[in-house]
Amino acid sequence: MDKRNIYADNAATTRVSDSVLNAMMPYFQQNFANPSGLYSPATASAKAVRQARADIAKYLGTENGEVFFTSCGTEADNWAIKSAVELTGKRRIITSRLEHHAVLKTCEYLKSKGFEITYLPCPENGIIEPEELKKAIGNDVAIVSVMLANNEIGTIQKVSEMAEICHGYGVLMHTDAVQAVGNIPVDFKALGVDMLSLSGHKIHAPKGIGALVVRKGLNLPPFIHGGKQELGRRAGTENVPYIMGLRQAISDATTGIEERSEYVLCLRERLVDGLLKIEMTRLNGDRADRLPGNANISFYGIEGESLALLLDMKGICVSSGSACTTGETEPSHVLKAIGLSDEWAKGALRITLSEDNTIEDVDYIVEMITEIVGKLRASSTLWKRTIG
Numbered sequence: 001m002d003k004r005n006i007y008a009d010n011a012a013t014t015r016v017s018d019s020v021l022n023a024m025m026p027y028f029q030q031n032f033a034n035p036s037g038l039y040s041p042a043t044a045s046a047k048a049v050r051q052a053r054a055d056i057a058k059y060l061g062t063e064n065g066e067v068f069f070t071s072c073g074t075e076a077d078n079w080a081i082k083s084a085v086e087l088t089g090k091r092r093i094i095t096s097r098l099e100h101h102a103v104l105k106t107c108e109y110l111k112s113k114g115f116e117i118t119y120l121p122c123p124e125n126g127i128i129e130p131e132e133l134k135k136a137i138g139n140d141v142a143i144v145s146v147m148l149a150n151n152e153i154g155t156i157q158k159v160s161e162m163a164e165i166c167h168g169y170g171v172l173m174h175t176d177a178v179q180a181v182g183n184i185p186v187d188f189k190a191l192g193v194d195m196l197s198l199s200g201h202k203i204h205a206p207k208g209i210g211a212l213v214v215r216k217g218l219n220l221p222p223f224i225h226g227g228k229q230e231l232g233r234r235a236g237t238e239n240v241p242y243i244m245g246l247r248q249a250i251s252d253a254t255t256g257i258e259e260r261s262e263y264v265l266c267l268r269e270r271l272v273d274g275l276l277k278i279e280m281t282r283l284n285g286d287r288a289d290r291l292p293g294n295a296n297i298s299f300y301g302i303e304g305e306s307l308a309l310l311l312d313m314k315g316i317c318v319s320s321g322s323a324c325t326t327g328e329t330e331p332s333h334v335l336k337a338i339g340l341s342d343e344w345a346k347g348a349l350r351i352t353l354s355e356d357n358t359i360e361d362v363d364y365i366v367e368m369i370t371e372i373v374g375k376l377r378a379s380s381t382l383w384k385r386t387i388g
């Protein structure tokens, strides 16, 4: 069979869409003026940024919130947590071990500065029980940060219930919604959170633009000091083209979301059904309460890396479920958090589909994985020891 070219790693990043690219182009060479200038082209830039801020707020149901542009999702997560401890003066943070490193490493840094971190336990289905937050919370807590949708296993957390618990204690609630925006409906007001992070490159805008949505009245301390940009909270000349791209991406992502996610869900179900036919295979994370495009599957007895590399040779881009640092394969912290053994965690593969994928893509992925898993198992000592 011919080598194909199938991109199925949309949780890592997405292709910039034509509509986003078109929305950005005029702001590189024609309307390039610095929004802080006094002349009319500058006023036009400032107006474009103001309009983008208002539109994004509207798309995300944010009558009670304000949009602050950042350089990425990671920055938004850092800002939310660091500002909450500064704002409240409190010394404890509640989060979960399912979080993205942008949250986890920020918390570890604060721990090194003397803050206390409480991790909410998570059951095997990858969905934290709000009851656990009730047990852990107290008025010594600065902020609770729990992601809306997980980037590895796609599970969706009960964030609005958690926000309600937080507010009973006067505690701030932040959610990392980077994976959620564009894949499931996201309504800032309905979620009831104080802060929400998002990122452009997961929703067909370019890498290097994100936003922190902040509840009105919450006076965040400035995160980057300098000029008066972003209402004096985050200095640095606005990235006008990328802000316009983000505006377009969120507009696209929030229109027709139901039909799009229904289509992607059909593909995902076909993929999961096909892959679970392979023996000693499991789907990681709840099958229903997860992002429509996310399939995270473990194949016992093999390494996810080897599988991903061999799939690349067949023209399929997917991610292994593990984080590879300095050549050492570490089982994913998320899979460990939901209780997988090292053997199962190491055999994980993450396939994240988008509306650009087709049924043919899915069938080809299933065919290739079935073939490669068989070959890898034939030479796996772990497989032979336990099964053979």
Ligand SMILES: *Cc1c(COP(=O)(O)O)cnc(C)c1O
Pocket (backbone or CB within 6 Å): 011, 071, 072, 073, 074, 075, 077, 100, 102, 147, 149, 150, 151, 176, 178, 179, 199, 200, 201, 202, 208, 209, 210
């Ligand atoms: C990608 C991602 C981030 C980081 O966003 P960047 O814009 O790449 O910094 C944070 N959280 C989650 C859940 C993500 O998937």
